Amino acid sequence: MKPNFTLRLRVFNLNCWGIPYLSKHRADRVKRLGDFLNLESFDLALLEEVWSEQDFQYLRQKLLPTYPAAHYFRSGIIGSGLCVFSKHPIQEFTQHVFTLNGYPYMIHHCDWFCGKAVGLLVLHLSGLVLNAYVTHLHAEYNRQKDIYLAHRVAQAWELAQFIHHTSKKADVVLLCGDLNLHPKDLGCRLLKEWTGLHDAYLETRDFKGSEEGCTMVPKNCYVKPQDLGPFPLGIRIDYVLYKAVSGLYISCKTLKTTTGHDPYSGPPFSDHEALMATLCVRHSPPQHNPSPTHGPAESSPLTSVLREAWGEVDQGMAQAHWWATVAGYAIGLGLLLLALLCALAAGGWIREAALLLWTPSVGLVLGAGAFHLFHVQEAKSLCKTRTELQHVLGRAREAQDLGPESQPALLLGRQEGERVEEQ
Amino acid sequence: MKPNFTLRLRVFNLNCWGIPYLSKHRADRVKRLGDFLNLESFDLALLEEVWSEQDFQYLRQKLLPTYPAAHYFRSGIIGSGLCVFSKHPIQEFTQHVFTLNGYPYMIHHCDWFCGKAVGLLVLHLSGLVLNAYVTHLHAEYNRQKDIYLAHRVAQAWELAQFIHHTSKKADVVLLCGDLNLHPKDLGCRLLKEWTGLHDAYLETRDFKGSEEGCTMVPKNCYVKPQDLGPFPLGIRIDYVLYKAVSGLYISCKTLKTTTGHDPYSGPPFSDHEALMATLCVRHSPPQHNPSPTHGPAESSPLTSVLREAWGEVDQGMAQAHWWATVAGYAIGLGLLLLALLCALAAGGWIREAALLLWTPSVGLVLGAGAFHLFHVQEAKSLCKTRTELQHVLGRAREAQDLGPESQPALLLGRQEGERVEEQ
Numbered sequence: 001m002k003p004n005f006t007l008r009l010r011v012f013n014l015n016c017w018g019i020p021y022l023s024k025h026r027a028d029r030v031k032r033l034g035d036f037l038n039l040e041s042f043d044l045a046l047l048e049e050v051w052s053e054q055d056f057q058y059l060r061q062k063l064l065p066t067y068p069a070a071h072y073f074r075s076g077i078i079g080s081g082l083c084v085f086s087k088h089p090i091q092e093f094t095q096h097v098f099t100l101n102g103y104p105y106m107i108h109h110c111d112w113f114c115g116k117a118v119g120l121l122v123l124h125l126s127g128l129v130l131n132a133y134v135t136h137l138h139a140e141y142n143r144q145k146d147i148y149l150a151h152r153v154a155q156a157w158e159l160a161q162f163i164h165h166t167s168k169k170a171d172v173v174l175l176c177g178d179l180n181l182h183p184k185d186l187g188c189r190l191l192k193e194w195t196g197l198h199d200a201y202l203e204t205r206d207f208k209g210s211e212e213g214c215t216m217v218p219k220n221c222y223v224k225p226q227d228l229g230p231f232p233l234g235i236r237i238d239y240v241l242y243k244a245v246s247g248l249y250i251s252c253k254t255l256k257t258t259t260g261h262d263p264y265s266g267p268p269f270s271d272h273e274a275l276m277a278t279l280c281v282r283h284s285p286p287q288h289n290p291s292p293t294h295g296p297a298e299s300s301p302l303t304s305v306l307r308e309a310w311g312e313v314d315q316g317m318a319q320a321h322w323w324a325t326v327a328g329y330a331i332g333l334g335l336l337l338l339a340l341l342c343a344l345a346a347g348g349w350i351r352e353a354a355l356l357l358w359t360p361s362v363g364l365v366l367g368a369g370a371f372h373l374f375h376v377q378e379a380k381s382l383c384k385t386r387t388e389l390q391h392v393l394g395r396a397r398e399a400q401d402l403g404p405e406s407q408p409a410l411l412l413g414r415q416e417g418e419r420v421e422e423q
Numbered sequence: 424m425k426p427n428f429t430l431r432l433r434v435f436n437l438n439c440w441g442i443p444y445l446s447k448h449r450a451d452r453v454k455r456l457g458d459f460l461n462l463e464s465f466d467l468a469l470l471e472e473v474w475s476e477q478d479f480q481y482l483r484q485k486l487l488p489t490y491p492a493a494h495y496f497r498s499g500i501i502g503s504g505l506c507v508f509s510k511h512p513i514q515e516f517t518q519h520v521f522t523l524n525g526y527p528y529m530i531h532h533c534d535w536f537c538g539k540a541v542g543l544l545v546l547h548l549s550g551l552v553l554n555a556y557v558t559h560l561h562a563e564y565n566r567q568k569d570i571y572l573a574h575r576v577a578q579a580w581e582l583a584q585f586i587h588h589t590s591k592k593a594d595v596v597l598l599c600g601d602l603n604l605h606p607k608d609l610g611c612r613l614l615k616e617w618t619g620l621h622d623a624y625l626e627t628r629d630f631k632g633s634e635e636g637c638t639m640v641p642k643n644c645y646v647k648p649q650d651l652g653p654f655p656l657g658i659r660i661d662y663v664l665y666k667a668v669s670g671l672y673i674s675c676k677t678l679k680t681t682t683g684h685d686p687y688s689g690p691p692f693s694d695h696e697a698l699m700a701t702l703c704v705r706h707s708p709p710q711h712n713p714s715p716t717h718g719p720a721e722s723s724p725l726t727s728v729l730r731e732a733w734g735e736v737d738q739g740m741a742q743a744h745w746w747a748t749v750a751g752y753a754i755g756l757g758l759l760l761l762a763l764l765c766a767l768a769a770g771g772w773i774r775e776a777a778l779l780l781w782t783p784s785v786g787l788v789l790g791a792g793a794f795h796l797f798h799v800q801e802a803k804s805l806c807k808t809r810t811e812l813q814h815v816l817g818r819a820r821e822a823q824d825l826g827p828e829s830q831p832a833l834l835l836g837r838q839e840g841e842r843v844e845e846q
Contacts, residue, residue, distance in 0.1 A: 093814065096519065391516065
């Protein structure tokens with residue numbers, strides 16, 4: 001049995017923009033961030049883009065007295081950049097690396113090399129089990145022509161599925177991170193609809209910070225106008241999301257963001273704004289929810305967002321198949337060229353030119369081969385996502401057909417007793 | 424509340440050896456397997472090495488009347504080879520692709536291209552939640568000098584962690600698959616100790632089949648002596664593992680294996696033997712376990728296996744770092760060679776030889792670069808595994824220090840009420 005009490009949880013989230021050699025004033029910003037975290041003594045500080053493990057180790061040493069527990073989530077070649085500092089002991093941790101994360105040949109975008117992931121921490125606070133997740137999804141470089149859209153939607157789905165399947169026994173679920181998604185973007189809606197997580201910014205009655213809760217604002221001296229694209233007033237892509245289950249009620253008492261400078265009006269900690277939330281968890285008597293989120297109508301938010309995601313992933317799959325085919329033709333072309341060059345060199349004609357062209361031809365065959373294999377794998381991963389979406393969509397439709405009463409039994413997991421209490 | 428009853432669960436598992444163009448008599452074997460599965464009407468049939476999606480689609484069509492639900496787990500370039508056929512509706516499914524899975528340059532071993540994974544199905548049977556997992560770990564090609572040992576241990580740990588974190592609300596947990604691990608191998612002990620899963624072969628009182636439960640036997644006409652290495656009498660690497668939680672008792676009533684031919688004494692279904700288990704789940708009054716598995720002694724099975732796994736993964740990490748360094752030197756060497764060749768070609772000396780050597784030099788630099796990045800990523804993934812093992816080891820030791828009474832609270836998740844009932 002859980003004690004009858006109120007749990008207050010102070011949470012800090014920041015994308016730290018900690019790229020070695022590239023991010024400006026990194027050492028100074030990390031130092032000041034450490035000082036601030038020590039002073040504020042949050043329950044949990046969840047950080048993204050701590051790309052340098054040295055920065056994490058520096059913070060770990062500095063924060064040790066206030067945050068005795070810490071973890072750095074390692075993955076990929078560069079790393080996930082995710083880490084966490086906790087005032088309370090961490091009972092368990094694990095991570096899931098996203099299957100799709102951009103393209104290795106888009107070297108200038110670098111995301112593929114990071115191994116972007118979601119990290120999970122299990123904490124026990126006053127008899128409650130808290131599952132805290134931290135994540136960072138693929139960046140958006142061009143909103144008008146976003147070649148990574150299908151990957152980001154697939155990541156949002158994998159994130160939602162990971163939370164869905166690992167949090168079934170948690171009392172409180174918390175997700176912080178840089179989603180690289182605007183609040184109304186498909187991935188964000190999919191995540192919220194499938195997990196039932198609530199957005200602290202939309203839920204709180206006490207918000208202080210940047211206009212419309214933006215977490216990248218033009219006032220921040222590290223933000224260039226092109227970072228904001230068609231949103232010169234700022235974008236909201238960093239989130240604190242939460243829910244409570246099993247007869248508990250969770251609310252966001254206060255939410256603050258920094259506003260282009262650090263909390264003491266000094267230079268900013270990062271090119272993103274920090275989020276500081278005070279969450280309150282208390283017992284709540286079970287009560288029937290008069291307005292179920294998933295109504296019986298065909299246009300319920302869950303089915304419509306699932307359908308939309310299905311369409312996006314399907315389109316991505318077609319694209320992946322197309323690239324795999326193009327690469328197949330390029331392999332054939334490269335092999336033809338190689339045979340021709342061999343014949344020319346053997347025949348003694350333009351021998352030097354033939355030898356000179358040998359390298360690019362071999363390069364073409366090998367490069368196109370790798371490109372082909374990569375896109376075959378991409379198509380397979382997108383197909384897996386599409387199949388999962390289709391299955392959930394099918395079940396959501398069945399639930400709708402049977403009416404709202406049957407939904408909890410059919411859409412198990414998300415609905416098991418949690419929708420009633422989490423309002 | 425769950426009804427007071429006995430649930431009988433008939434499960435089939437087989438590594439199908441379904442490699443297109445390479446596996447002998449594939450089409451005939453798949454056809455006969457389909458006939459057998461239809462005739463026997465198991466609750467669940469979990470298959471591995473169904474590498475061809477056409478084979479899956481053929482079986483899906485053939486089995487549709489008996490097994491209305493089916494799923495194929497897609498991943499990697501070739502695929503995970505995992506699929507499942509179920510008599511009961513599948514409520515949910517998801518999968519986790521292993522972070523480490525061999526080396527891309529070991530093309531003849533092919534495992535890296537498969538994207539080996541664990542698949543999860545959630546089923547509701549008579550009011551109980553069944554989490555069924557199917558998996559296939561990296562093959563063992565040379566037991567004396569196993570270069571994949573650290574990867575297989577890391578896969579066993581990831582598998583155990585995936586089950587641990589996704590099954591917290593399940594009533595019954597079932598894991599079937601080809602683990603490529605002998606019963607006393609480190610990975611197998613780690614998996615069983617951390618998840619609390621029981622081995623059907625060791626638990627059942629009614630076993631019929633090959634000697635010592637072997638799943639690769641010399642009598643099988645598709646098994647070559649070299650497949651069995653130093654075990655000419657056979658090896659046991661395919662498993663049915665299970666546990667029950669929340670006041671339930673699970674036992675294996677019967678376990679059968681095929682014995683080198685199909686159940687009608689015809690040619691075998693595969694080079695592996697099939698496993699057929701009848702599991703029985705019923706209510707059990709909670710009772711105190713007089714002999715806790717994790718005793719307070721320093722040498723408890725969990726701590727000792729965690730320590731052993733830590734050592735193995737640590738050694739793998741050192742090896743990965745070593746290869747990354749060697750590749751670093753090779754990159755340097757390749758760049759030097761390229762500079763020299765450029766100088767020679769520009770100076771007009773042995774121009775043709777210089778041009779001829781251009782391709783291998785560029786190849787060396789690019790190849791060594793890719794090799795370096797791969798091993799950096801390998802080291803990071805092994806480091807992540809080592810950190811998780813270290814954390815659990817620390818907590819297991821704390822639990823030991825505090826005595827057996829405190830273990831359930833400290834080693835949460837695995838211990839939450841499950842050890843008492845699952846005996």
